[in-house]
Amino acid sequence: MERLFPSSDLRLRFQPVLFRKTHTMRRFSCTNCKNEVHFDNTKCNDCQADLVYLAASDLMLTGSLIFVQTYNGVDGYLPCANRSLIGCNWLSEPSSISDLCQSCSHTIKIPDISDSEKKKLWSRLERAKRRLFYDLIKSGLILDNQVTKAEGTLRFELLSDVITENNETKKVMTGHDNGLITINIAEADDAVREKTRVAMGEPFRTLTGHFRHEIGHFYWDRLVDQPNTLDRFRSVFGDERADYSAALQIYYNNGPKLDWQSSYVSAYSTCHPWEDFAETWAHYFHMISGLETAHAYGLSPPPVTANITLNEEVDSPRDVDDFDRLLTQWIPVTIAMNAMNRSIGHNDYYPFALSPTISTKLRFIHDIIKNRQVS
Numbered sequence: 197m198e199r200l201f202p203s204s205d206l207r208l209r210f211q212p213v214l215f216r217k218t219h220t221m222r223r224f225s226c227t228n229c230k231n232e233v234h235f236d237n238t239k240c241n242d243c244q245a246d247l248v249y250l251a252a253s254d255l256m257l258t259g260s261l262i263f264v265q266t267y268n269g270v271d272g273y274l275p276c277a278n279r280s281l282i283g284c285n286w287l288s289e290p291s292s293i294s295d296l297c298q299s300c301s302h303t304i305k306i307p308d309i310s311d312s313e314k315k316k317l318w319s320r321l322e323r324a325k326r327r328l329f330y331d332l333i334k335s336g337l338i339l340d341n342q343v344t345k346a347e348g349t350l351r352f353e354l355l356s357d358v359i360t361e362n363n364e365t366k367k368v369m370t371g372h373d374n375g376l377i378t379i380n381i382a383e384a385d386d387a388v389r390e391k392t393r394v395a396m397g398e399p400f401r402t403l404t405g406h407f408r409h410e411i412g413h414f415y416w417d418r419l420v421d422q423p424n425t426l427d428r429f430r431s432v433f434g435d436e437r438a439d440y441s442a443a444l445q446i447y448y449n450n451g452p453k454l455d456w457q458s459s460y461v462s463a464y465s466t467c468h469p470w471e472d473f474a475e476t477w478a479h480y481f482h483m484i485s486g487l488e489t490a491h492a493y494g495l496s497p498p499p500v501t502a503n504i505t506l507n508e509e510v511d512s513p514r515d516v517d518d519f520d521r522l523l524t525q526w527i528p529v530t531i532a533m534n535a536m537n538r539s540i541g542h543n544d545y546y547p548f549a550l551s552p553t554i555s556t557k558l559r560f561i562h563d564i565i566k567n568r569q570v571s
């Protein structure tokens with residue numbers, strides 16, 4: 197499945213950073229100076245301590261990058277080999293067969309990094325991909341700890357267009373095919389991505405969104421393509437047996453269906469049930485991630501509907517089984533954040549309206565993740 201347009205031996209001594217377990221994307225603080233540090237930081241901005249993130253335990257660790265140390269009695273943690281190259285702050289875990297972290301090790305092809313611009317774009321993509329892996333790990337969706345590179349397993353190729361000897365441009369198509377997710381690194385160029393966003397009439401186009409969309413296709417194969425779930429999928433999203441290529445062609449020729457906003461989270465969702473699922477899957481993770489951050493920072497605006505009086509702290513979303521509760525909390529967060537963005541002249545934080553039909557689709561995704569039987 198793909199879109200028809202190009203998108204797009206250091207050793208450690210470390211201590212766990214203090215954290216509040218209820219805070220999930222959650223907040224981290226530096227053990228050394230106690231100031232707040234962030235998910236992507238390789239150093240504490242205040243005391244300059246080195247930071248590494250241990251994904252399996254969701255811990256930010258500080259220490260000097262000098263000596264290997266054991267953590268919880270286990271030896272062999274190393275900073276990801278991409279740390280010095282692109283600033284990856286994750287740890288390669290002892291069980292890893294490579295010297296890369298769990299996120300980086302799933303990338304099987306990268307662009308020519310002798311070109312500093314391409315290296316910068318690759319770095320941005322890996323930063324967005326670590327957020328993707330954070331979500332997968334926290335949601336219990338990781339399928340394999342190692343990269344076998346076998347057909348059907350999750351792999352990434354982050355590639356640039358190629359200019360051939362005939363001076364023709366061979367475009368890299370962003371998409372998913374049987375576990376292989378390909379992203380055109382040009383998507384990491386803000387100007388290119390913004391130009392594409394405007395050309396496609398999209399309100400929202402981000403690297404994180406690309407990863408969340410494409411991984412949606414991967415998990416459709418794993419979580420939906422089973423007899424009982426497939427029937428329910430078809431009742432919610434429509435029949436995916438519709439000719440995919442023809443459906444895309446119709447979409448690109450004629451544009452989205454009229455009044456698509458009442459049933460689809462984006463215009464692109466209208467082209468085929470597979471794309472609708474991937475777009476809605478991405479939105480589900482936008483919601484979970486947004487609620488995690490709201491929870492971590494104590495942002496809990498009251499519900500927007502007058503007859504709902506619930507006014508309590510936003511829950512950590514991964515502890516919430518009731519989808520309606522998530523939605524009741526998410527909508528006021530998006531409204532508050534949109535207002536915050538408007539107050540300083542930014543585009544809306546979440547420029548979407550979730551109709552009852554879209555909510556049913558999001559609920560389907562919530563249910564299959566909560567009840568997953570990954571094969």
Ligand SMILES: [Zn+2]
Pocket residue numbers: 226227228229230231240241242243244245
């Ligand atoms: Zn510090």
Ligand SMILES: [Zn+2]
Pocket residue numbers: 276277278279284285286296297298299300301
């Ligand atoms: Zn890494």
Ligand SMILES: [Zn+2]
Pocket residue numbers: 197198199409410413470471474
């Ligand atoms: Zn897609």
